[in-house]
Amino acid sequence: MPALPATSREWHLVSRPHGWPxxxxxxxxxxxxxEPGEGRILVRNLHxxxxxxxxxRMNDVKSYVPPFQLDQPMEGGAVGEIVASNAxxxxxxxxxxxxxxxxxxxxxxxxxxxxxxASVAPLSAYLGVLGMPGLTAYAGLxxxxxxxxxxxxxxxxxxxxxxxxxxQMAKLKGASRVIGSAGSDEKVKLLVExxxxxxxxxxxxxxxxxxxxxAAPDGIDVYxxxxxxxxxxxxxxxxxxxxxxxICGMIAxxxxxxxxxxxxNLALVIGKRLRLQGMLVNDHRALQGQFVQxxxxxxxxxxxxxxxxxxxxxxxxxxxxxxxxxxxxxxxMIVSLTx
Numbered sequence: 001m002p003a004l005p006a007t008s009r010e011w012h013l014v015s016r017p018h019g020w021p022x023x024x025x026x027x028x029x030x031x032x033x034x035e036p037g038e039g040r041i042l043v044r045n046l047h048x049x050x051x052x053x054x055x056x057r058m059n060d061v062k063s064y065v066p067p068f069q070l071d072q073p074m075e076g077g078a079v080g081e082i083v084a085s086n087a088x089x090x091x092x093x094x095x096x097x098x099x100x101x102x103x104x105x106x107x108x109x110x111x112x113x114x115x116x117x118a119s120v121a122p123l124s125a126y127l128g129v130l131g132m133p134g135l136t137a138y139a140g141l142x143x144x145x146x147x148x149x150x151x152x153x154x155x156x157x158x159x160x161x162x163x164x165x166x167x168q169m170a171k172l173k174g175a176s177r178v179i180g181s182a183g184s185d186e187k188v189k190l191l192v193e194x195x196x197x198x199x200x201x202x203x204x205x206x207x208x209x210x211x212x213x214x215a216a217p218d219g220i221d222v223y224x225x226x227x228x229x230x231x232x233x234x235x236x237x238x239x240x241x242x243x244x245x246x247i248c249g250m251i252a253x254x255x256x257x258x259x260x261x262x263x264x265n266l267a268l269v270i271g272k273r274l275r276l277q278g279m280l281v282n283d284h285r286a287l288q289g290q291f292v293q294x295x296x297x298x299x300x301x302x303x304x305x306x307x308x309x310x311x312x313x314x315x316x317x318x319x320x321x322x323x324x325x326x327x328x329x330x331x332x333m334i335v336s337l338t339x
Contacts, residue, residue, distance in 0.1 A: 004042070004084060008033050009314050010073040010103030017058050020325070025058070026318050031073070033105050035084055041096070041110050042084040048101030048335050049077035049127040050321040051161075052251045064280055076101035077132060079116060079123045090115070097126050104314055104337060120296060128161050128332030129306040130295060132281055137165035137224075138291045139284035140246040142173075144277050145222045149174035152216055154235055156180075157226030158200065159187035161332035162248060166224045167197050168304050179215045181208065181231065183327045190330065194305060209234035222246075228253055233263035239272050247278040251325070307331030312339055 007030040017025045036042045054076060057068045068074050078101035082094045087110030090096070096113040100106035116126045128134060140162075141147045153170040157163040158180025167178045180191045180200040191200035199215040212220075212234045221243055223235035228250025235245060253260040269276065298304035309329035311320035317335045324333040 004033050004035070005105070006033060007031060008103055008105035011314075011317055012071055013058060013068045013074055014071060016060055016070075017055075021055070021058060021318075021322065023318065026074075028315060028318075031103075034107070036086045036107055039087050039110055041082050041087050041090050041108050041113060043078075043080040043096060043098060043100075043106045043108055043113070044083045044337075045078045045080040045101065045104060045106055046095075046336070046338050047079050047124045047127060048103075048317070048337070049131075050317070050324050050333050050335060051076060051132075052249055052324065054321065055325060073100075074102040075099055077127050078102075078106065079126050080106065085110075095123055097131065101335075102317060121299060124308060124310070124332075124334050124336070125299075125306070127334060128308060129165060129299065129304070130292060133161035133332060134165055134295055135284065135288065135291050136248060136279075136281045137162045137169060138295065139281060139287050140224060140248050140279050141166050141169055141222070143284060143287065144246040144279045145224065145244045147173065147175075147222055150176050151221040152177040152179075152219065152240075153222045153224065154179045154181075154212060154216060154220045154238070155224045155226070156203075156231040156235075157249070157251065157327075158182050158191055158195075158197065159330050160226060160327075161329075163224065163226050164191075164195055164306065164331055165304070167191065168195050170222070171196050172298065172303060177216060177218075179212065179220070181211075181227075187330060190307075203231070207234075209237050212238050219243075224248060225250070227251055229260060229263075233265055236263055236265050236268050236272075236274065239268070239274055241272050243272060243274050245274065245276045247276060308334050310334045310336050312336050 015025045079097050098108045098113040153175050155163045155166045159182040177198045180197045181203045188200040191197040201211040208230045219240040220238050223245040225247045226249040307330045320335050
């Protein structure tokens with residue numbers, strides 16, 4: 001076994017952002033690397049994930065997940081190779097998925113790590129299409145939104161890690177029409193030509209409600225919300241009776257410093273008998289086996305496609321996170337430490 005490095009670089013949160021996170025809110029610091037204790041493994045991270053929910057963890061507020069602690073390494077999904085093990089069932093050379101990203105080396109409690117197989121899919125896929133974003137799409141569409149064959153589906157943030165999978169899964173299960181919104185003409189083209197959406201529009205080019213009505217003249221039955229704000233208001237207007245919305249994210253307001261206006265047409269929820277339901281992926285872990293089996297099959301057959309935006313180097317991790325918040329990614333945003 002090769003000698004362990006003396007230190008590892010890791011990103012720390014050093015101050016709470018007000019509005020958009022700034023470079024001075026974080027610091028890339030060195031920490032000592034030691035042999036793992038009983039029941040623990042030391043993992044050399046190969047890829048780590050940056051996700052929109054991490055912006056909320058930078059705030060010191062009570063939420064469904066504890067906030068990041070100041071002057072401590074931030075956390076998030078990561079996949080890597082075990083370089084030292086003091087845990088039964090985990091060997092040096094095994095690849096694992098765990099929750100201690102934002103660092104080069106992670107000392108992980110083995111019970112919080114899951115072995116993954118690089119022969120089934122590239123390791124980075126376990127942070128995206130076969131990981132938390134993929135399960136979010138699967139559970140949010142089929143369980144939360146109660147999707148059924150023939151539904152017309154609208155997805156906001158449709159070129160992102162979650163949205164791109166929602167639209168394709170809906171098509172694979174017999175949606176009558178799938179519409180997506182994205183923030184550039186290039187992404188709109190990708191949605192239609194590569195992911196098989198029936199229609200897509202650039203939300204920066206005009207009112208969302210007008211563009212959605214044009215793309216879905218017969219209305220929508222399911223809305224998968226990754227954006228909130230104007231998009232949610234537009235979906236409520238376009239819903240057919242008994243429409244269902246999965247409220248997964250509201251990235252449009254994560255960095256707002258003032259209260260944002262709620263949808264101004266909520267009264268339509270009554271007459272249309274709509275169901276608007278928030279979701280957290282951890283509530284749907286029981287679907288994990290079914291999800292992996294079905295999605296792995298779609299990947300193997302080529303029916304399901306995915307993209308990754310890869311940023312190389314831990315020193316660029318925070319820039320990758322800011323790029324994600326600005327919508328610069330297509331598919332899953334990954335920070336790779338393999339070079």
